[in-house]
Amino acid sequence: MYLQRLQLFNFKNHSQRSLEFCDGINTLTGANGVGKTNILDAVHYLANAKSYFNGIDSQIIEHDKTFFTVKGQFEGELPAEILIQFEGGKKTIKKNDKAYPRLLDHIGMIQTVFITPYDIDLVLGNSEDRRRFVDLSLCQIDKAYLQNLSTYKKALEQRNALLKTMQGRYIDPDLLSSYDAKLIPAGILIHQRRKEFIEHILTFFTTVYQNLSSGSETPSIQYDSPLNNGDFATLLADTHRIDMAAQRTSVGIHKDDLIFGLGEFPLKKYGSQGQIKSFIIALKLAQYNYFQAVTKNHPILLLDDIFEKIDEERAQRLIDMVGASGYGQILITDTHSSRVETHFQPIDANKLHHHL
Numbered sequence: 001m002y003l004q005r006l007q008l009f010n011f012k013n014h015s016q017r018s019l020e021f022c023d024g025i026n027t028l029t030g031a032n033g034v035g036k037t038n039i040l041d042a043v044h045y046l047a048n049a050k051s052y053f054n055g056i057d058s059q060i061i062e063h064d065k066t067f068f069t070v071k072g073q074f075e076g077e078l079p080a081e082i083l084i085q086f087e088g089g090k091k092t093i094k095k096n097d098k099a100y101p102r103l104l105d106h107i108g109m110i111q112t113v114f115i116t117p118y119d120i121d122l123v124l125g126n127s128e129d130r131r132r133f134v135d136l137s138l139c140q141i142d143k144a145y146l147q148n149l150s151t152y153k154k155a156l157e158q159r160n161a162l163l164k165t166m167q168g169r170y171i172d173p174d175l176l177s178s179y180d181a182k183l184i185p186a187g188i189l190i191h192q193r194r195k196e197f198i199e200h201i202l203t204f205f206t207t208v209y210q211n212l213s214s215g216s217e218t219p220s221i222q223y224d225s226p227l228n229n230g231d232f233a234t235l236l237a238d239t240h241r242i243d244m245a246a247q248r249t250s251v252g253i254h255k256d257d258l259i260f261g262l263g264e265f266p267l268k269k270y271g272s273q274g275q276i277k278s279f280i281i282a283l284k285l286a287q288y289n290y291f292q293a294v295t296k297n298h299p300i301l302l303l304d305d306i307f308e309k310i311d312e313e314r315a316q317r318l319i320d321m322v323g324a325s326g327y328g329q330i331l332i333t334d335t336h337s338s339r340v341e342t343h344f345q346p347i348d349a350n351k352l353h354h355h356l
């Protein structure tokens, strides 16, 4: 499946914009601030029913407008028109003019992999940024995961609300256990899927990293979770006292993290800028490979300001990699038309260029 036409109304700075894309390499160029990243975000929105950057939909609406729509015409095995509208605090998604009963029914139709300069937070930011990467990888291909994640978040909110209301006072263990019971099944399944995901991507990730970096160091990803240390139910029961005092839930998959390393060293502390960037790109291409393995389809690859992110030599290696067969539709942005054209010239693929 590929996106053949994108139409935006009041989507961030795009009052009205219609773009055609080919099933190949699409370049979007233009000065800073014209809205190139916003277009890639709109494509991400079509697949995931939310912005990559901003979870608050009302802020996606163009200033002083009351609604936005994103429409995408997908071509391929199962052509479909997807329309997402947000107005009056309400989001609706239609496929071929028919509204989905629930938003999550739509997720999984299309997969997107987004590589943007903002991804630096994946390494330098906190554990939430890394969990978000894992969740986005799994939610796009596994509805049960998406459902479990939403169940878990709700149950966690309720448990934390109880702990908070009690302000550190004693809570009947049976009452607290009844809250635990809601967290446990979802938590165990999420843990299992996250573990499988990391195990699955490791080999491909390592190969891509070494390809990009030309360095000899071995990159590593460790899945760190309280649930690695024992049975979730027991862990929760054992921390009842601690949770009552802290007024929040101290164990669970909401504490998970990924530990990134190069050789024996933590990437965050010792990685050079180039190494960190290669690491992130390798992670994203591993995500791409994972989607492809699971769905047997090409995800849409969104490459935002790739030349700002990495030096030209690394960028050329990335382009050679994704330009080779095995990749489907690519949307790539750059401030310089000539630069992006030079780099893509040798690649034999469908190409389309837009200058905004």
Ligand SMILES: Nc1ncnc2c1ncn2[C@@H]1O[C@H](COP(=O)(O)OP(=O)(O)O)[C@@H](O)[C@H]1O
Pocket: 011, 012, 013, 014, 030, 031, 032, 033, 034, 035, 036, 037, 038, 039, 059, 060, 061, 062, 063
């Ligand atoms: N809700 C919004 N309404 C209007 N403009 C917005 C909104 N959100 C972001 N923008 C504008 O979009 C522009 C940035 O677009 P962006 O896609 O990042 O540009 P580029 O990637 O081409 O540099 C900024 O000028 C910003 O103010």
Ligand SMILES: [Mg+2]
Pocket: 036, 037, 038, 304, 305
């Ligand atoms: Mg941009």
